[in-house]
Each structure stands twice: as structure tokens, then as C-alpha cells.
Amino acid sequence: MSADHDDRPVLVSEEGGIVRMTLNRPGSLNALNVPLLRALVTALRAAHGAGPVVIHGAGRAFCAGEDLKQTLAPRTGGPEELRESFEMLQDVTRLMSSNPSPVIAAVHGFAVGGGAEIALAADMVIASPSVRLRFPEVPIGHAHTGGISLRLPVLVGLLKAKELLLTGRWVEGQEAIGLGLANELSERPLERAMDLAARFAAQPPRSMAATKRALEVSTFPQQEAVLRLEVESALHCFASSEAERSFAEFTSSGTVAGAR
Template sequence: MAVRTSDTVALRFTDGVAVVTLNRPERLNAVVPALVDDLLARLAEVAGSDAGAVVLTGAGRAFCAGYDLKEPPAGGDSRRRIERLQQVTRRIRELPQPVIAAVHGYAIGAGAEFALGCDLVLAAEDAQFAFPEAGLGLSVTGGISRLLPLLVGPLKAKELLLLGERVDAAEAARLGLVNAVVPDARETALRWARAIAQKPAYAVTLAKRALDAGIDSALDAALELEVAHALITDTAAEVAESAERFRTRRAE
């Protein structure tokens, strides 16, 4: 078993499977620019490896709790930062190996987007999904404007985005957000990944490419539109105000 660890993302190889772990458990794996950079770097390593499948999961009590609003506002080039985030979805979908999201605890905002960008999604019984962006004055990213309606239908997708209510694991399965609800998402994801890794790699890649061909032909346009929308919301006063309230809110 080979292990690579950065400050925010860990990578290990075992039984022909690459396990990529978001590794900010003290912050429920909330997204900061360093995590995005590390995740892209680890996925690039996976692409060049002989792993037959990939598991994406989170350390600690959650998969990923979304953007870390307790961090100071990111400076620098907003377009570059947003496009860097969009690249996570692109890289996951460009990998020759299928990627299985093993979701436990929170998969909120960007966390839900990471999960739904994967090829398969397994949810632990305590998993919760939500898209709170509209309530925070933000816009969705990660290609979710294209992927979510495909999974749940356009009307339900609008409900999830506009109301921002949390969806538990059982409801996520009923809606088609996840493949299955299981007691241990990581263990089941590893079992599924090992089974996939035992199949001829070229056949697995071709199956993934064939199924994604129709979806991804429109995904790039969705990702670009999301960047345009995110740039608009990035400078909105309401975003700064809601983030400041969150940063100064007394911990429960």
C-alpha cells in the first residue's frame, strides 16, 4: 500500500484502488483553495497510475461541508479561483478510472458537487446533502446546473437549489441522487471499486466514456455559465455580509 499525504488531501493505493481522502476533519473537510489545489494534484497522480478504480471520501465526521465560510475572503483573481474549482469536476470526469463517492455526514454545497460529479455515489445512513448557495447569495458550481437536473429532473432540481433544504440519505436514494444507502459507505465503495478494478481497464474506460458522452457534451457549457454567475455573486454585498455573520457566529 502506497500512501501520499498533503495538508488537505490524502492518497493511498490498495488492491488496485486509489483512495482519495479530503483531509481537513477539524473543519469537516470544508473547501479552501489549498484543498482544491491538493485534490487536483492527487487526481492527476491517479490518472497516471495503474489503479483500476477510485474512491473519493472524507476524513472524520463528514464528506465535505462546503465552502469554509470561517476563512477570510479569498483574495487574488476570482476567475482563476472559480475556474480552478470547476476543474475538479472536469478532472474527475476525465479520469479513465470510474470514481465512486463514499459520502458520510455532510455533503453540502461544494461537497455535494464533488460527490455528484463522480460516476457512482454511495451514501452512509447519516449522509445529508444540500445546496445552500442561493441562501448565501452564491451560485452553484461543479457542473451541478447540468448534472442535478439529469439526476432528479428539472423541477426537483430547482426545488433543491431554490429552497436549499437538506436531503437525508433515504430521500437522496428515492430521488436518484445516490446509487445506494449502506451502513458503511467507505467499505462498500472499496468493495465496489475492487470489483471494478478486476475488470479489463480498457473496457471499463470505454463504458464510462460511452455513458458520459451525451452528458459531457453539454457539461462544459454549464461549467462556463457557472463561472460567469459565480463572478457576479462573488462581489455581491450580501455574500460578504452572510460570510461575516457565519465567521462571527458563536459555535453551537
């Protein structure tokens, strides 16, 4: 298995007006920890308006959710530090949705929990046929924190969103297309995403920015209120002994970075 790179958890490069961001913890299937979240927020802020953005994962997965071997509050273990991490995950959603340039997620392998939320905050999702997505938070006593409770019902409908979030079941490639969780399937999602980004880089940026903003504002006018609610709900859930037991059972059941 490839080594992790917490000294460089997100790699950023610029190619022909396209900003490419690589989640770079392949040894943990790019699972989310504090260094990765902080680096991704920094990269997205720096890329604001710089051209189309492509986000993908190194190694065998896009992002397998929260790193179960670590904690999102590594310094103190307390609720305030946990809140800071939740808000960084929400900043990823804010920065992707507010970027005037298109953001494309190239998704392969696992996209789990917060990883799936990052993918679905993009303007377009190009997935591999073998992709596997899920939202495991409810079965382990946690709560969603990346705005997915707002965005998912728009993508798949309210009843299907409730099913996916409450059961935490897997969704695979063809079903993901059918539900509207991806724009298309590609055997080479990164290559296809880069091709689309090159097309966007050649188009008038003001027109794309105006269209994207109109769609986001008209579709998600309550985004900030929902994000605040998600943080409070997540802190409430994390504080329960029930969640602690469920989480311990989940981590001891042979899971790998949130994926089972």
C-alpha cells in the same frame, strides 16, 4: 474535534490497483479551502487511468462545503484569485468525469455545497443512512461553481433540481436514494466503496473506459459551456453587497463549515 491538516489536506494511497483519496481536514469537516482544492486536483490528475478511485472524508463528514472561516482568495481577496479557486473546483469535476477508471464517492456526515458537487461528480455514490446533503449557495447570495447546474437536473429532474438549488434545503439518506443522489446506503460506505472498486479493478479497463466516456459525452455535451457560465455567474454574485450581507448573516448564525 480533530485537528486540520493543511500541510496534507488530501491523503493518497494505492491498494490493490485502487487509488484511495482522503479529504483530510477533519477539524473543519473537510471544508474546502485553497490547499485542499489544489491537492485534490493534483491527486486526481496523477490518478488519471491508474485504476478505480475512491474518495472519502476523514472524521465526521465527507465535505461541508466552503470553509466559512477562510476565503477562496486568501492572498489578494480579488476576483482573479477567486476565479482560480472556482476553476480548481471545476477541474475536480472535469478530472473525475473524464477519468477512464470509475470514481466512487463514499459519503458520510455532511456533503454541502461544493462538497456535494464533488460527491455527485463521481460515477457512483455510496452514502451512509445518516448522510445530509444541501446546496446552500442561493440562500446566501452565492452561485454554484462545480457543474451541478448541469448534472443535478439529469440526476433528479429539472423541477426537483430547481427546488433543491433555489431553496438550499437538506436532503437526508432515504430521500437521497429516492431522488437518485446516491446508488445505495451503507452503514460502512468506505468499506462498501472499496469492495466495489476491487470489483472494478478486476474488470477489463478499456470496456469500462469506453462505456463511461460514451455516457458522459452523450449526457453532458455542454459541460464546458456550463462550467464557464457558472464561473461568470459566481463572480457576479460574489461582487454584490447583497451577497456580502447574506454571507455575514449566514456565518454568524451558528453554522459550521456551511452546515446548519
